[in-house]
Amino acid sequence: MPAWNRSSLRARTTWATGAVAALVCIGFSMLFLVFVGNQESESAETRATAGWDRVLPIIKLGQLPSVLPESRGDAIQVLNAHGRVVSATHQLVGRPPIATLPPGNDAAVRSQRSLCHVDGLTGCKTVVLFKVFQPDGIWLVNVAVPGVPWYGNRTVLSLVIGMSLLMTTMMAVGVSRAVGKTLGPVDAIRTELKEITGTGLHRRVPVPLNQDEIRLLAETVNATLDRLEGAYEQLRQFTSDASHDLRSPITAMRAQVEEGLMYPDDTDWPRTATEVLTGIDRLQAIVTDLLNLAKLDAGVMLNRRPTDLANMIAAELDRRTYRVRIVRRFSRSVVVDCDRLRVIRLLTNLLDNAERHADEQITIIVRADGPMAVLEVLDDGAGIAPEHRETVFDRFTRLEASRSRDAGGTGLGLPIARQIAQxxxxxxxxxxxxxxxxxxxxxxxxxxxx
Ligand SMILES: Nc1ncnc2c1ncn2[C@@H]1O[C@H](COP(=O)(O)OP(=O)(O)OP(=O)(O)O)[C@@H](O)[C@H]1O
Ligand SMILES: [Mg+2]
Structure with a gap:
């Protein structure tokens, strides 16, 4: 499971979800409570109207008792045209009027007030004032029913708060778990990558079973690690081969010089110098090749010019003699936009190799093949087995057969040639x-x- 800290994605998502859920719950709760409050106050008004309905006929008949019978605990008070209390339910007997009409008597037939701390009554009340038109003036019937807060009643309020808290907590916990479950594999990948950085490129990150983006991420990371490991291995091999190939001529030259110094009088110094020079030539050739490869690896700029392939190759062939017969099969006007020096370097290596391995003849073909110019170099030697046709392009690869034919090769010619082509x-x-x-x-x- 991913670590829980305040800045983690999991924590942030959980807080955000909690906040949104709380806001939504508050919004819906408010609407619901206002609705309940309206319902409750409507029923309180209905209750007050029922009280008035009960008292009105008695007033009209002039049979009003001083103590009114009460119903459902609601308090009623009747004020005559002079504003004196003439009848009331038992809670309000002997009490002053709980509400009077405003001066000017211009209030509606029915009006309403919320009153707290009313003498004789407990808690806050909604008092509904009804005007009764009597021959001697306007009488007033005050009916006090329990006050209704905006949210209806406390039970509904507690229920709504409880439900909101529960919903918010459930949403936050659910999201936290889901994010934790989703990020679990990511954490495993991160931990494994950390290990890989510390220990070695041979390890791979775990691939989750689910077919999702995280699986794709893990697969991509593993593919990148494959390539990195391959490149690292290639570099390691290259460095070790290069050091080996550089060390051999140095060791040979050192042995020759040491032997000469040990027996200076018996040494043929001009011969030793010639042999050392051969070694130096070889070192120079290897270093030049390595430099060429490094430049090509780095994507050096080519000095391109449109060149007739057949003309360029013919000129190169005419420059030197070969120990075997050269057969030319050239199509004219096959033009390529190339760096001549580099393509000649490529061709020289192919010709050197072919001459080394041919029995009697080398055939060179230049032809056009649709949008491509094709140069073929064929020899009549032993050839290269299909399984070696890619490996000979790896740096420092030399097949057994050619080691006996020419001990001087380094195995860099074909890799350079392929880099030039690419x-x-x-x-x-x-x-x-x-x-x-x-x-x-x-x-x-x-x-x-x-
Ligand atoms: N025409 C060929 N016939 C048979 N084998 C070949 C031929 N050309 C190349 N090879 C094989 O491919 C190997 C790699 O060739 P490459 O040109 O890279 O190196 P090299 O010729 O040995 O050395 P360098 O070219 O660096 O002096 C050779 O050592 C040889 O074994
Ligand atoms: Mg070669």
């Missing part, structure tokens, strides 16, 4: 072929002939 929005893959390896580069064409 930087040009293209692809570099190894496709099926009848014999040998078939590298296929696809780049978007920039000529409008397709």
């Amino acid at each position: 930087a040009h929005d293209g692809t570099l893959t190894i496709d099926d072929s009848a014999q040998g390896a078939r590298f296929v580069l696809r780049l978007p064409r920039c000529d409008n002939s397709h």
Whole structure:
């Protein structure tokens, strides 16, 4: 369960729900109480009218006793035209008038007042004044019935307050529980993420069973962790491979120099220097490759220019000689918008690899394929098994067969080549072929002939 503290989402939602529920309850309670109050005062008025109905015929008949019989405990007082009490129920016998008409006698036939602390009566009362028109003037019948507060009566008030408190508490507790239940998995994910930060990337956050947003969140977090772990592992592997590849030539050079120094007179120093220079060349090549990769990883700006692919490749092939036969199958006017130096770097690596592995011949094809320009480099060597066709693009990957053919390679050529292809929005893959390896580069064409 998520921790309960005042600023937590759960606490805030609970308080907000409680406040809204309380406001709604107060609103409805007020309406209900006012309604009940109106009903009660209507029935009090009916009760007062019944008292008047009872007394009026007796007044009219002139048979008014000095003590009136009472009904339901309601007090009645009859005042003659001079304002003197001529008859009253027993509570008001001998008491002064509880209410009189205002001066000027212009009050309505029936009027009403709320009076408290009336002599002879307990509590607050609603006193209804009825005018009775007699030959000698206007008589007054005061009927006092129990006073009705605006909320009706206390029982209803207590009931309404109790119900409101109960509803508000139930809503707040219900929402608090629901939010707690909803946030439980989020808290579990947070706790696990905290652990992962402290211990390692191999752990995953718990995925709740419900098909909801929190499950999607957990799945996304786990997918991100998968990628992070993969990237971290790749970086770790890369660093360890790079250090290993840098250390080998350094160790070899150091051994050569140490041996020379141990037997300086027997050492062929020019030969040692040449061997050390070879080592330095290798170190330089590795460092240059690493730098190239780092630049491509960082998304370096390309110096693009529209280039006829066949022309550029032909010029590159003419620059050097190969130990095997080169077959060219070029379509003309296949133009790509490319950074020439980098595409030549890609091509050189494919040609170097092909020359290293070919038996007799390398075939180079340039053609258009819809919106794409295609460059294929095929050799007639042993080829690359399907299961290695992706791994050879991983950094520092060298297959067993080529280690024997050329100990000098570092396994960075193809990863760089693929990065160059991708930087040009293209692809570099190894496709099926009848014999040998078939590298296929696809780049978007920039000529409008397709
Ligand atoms: N034409 C090919 N035929 C068979 N195997 C190949 C061919 N081209 C590449 N490979 C395999 O792929 C591996 C990776 O090639 P890549 O060009 O990345 O590295 P390299 O040539 O060994 O070293 P570098 O290019 O960094 O000097 C090679 O070591 C080799 O095993
Ligand atoms: Mg290579």
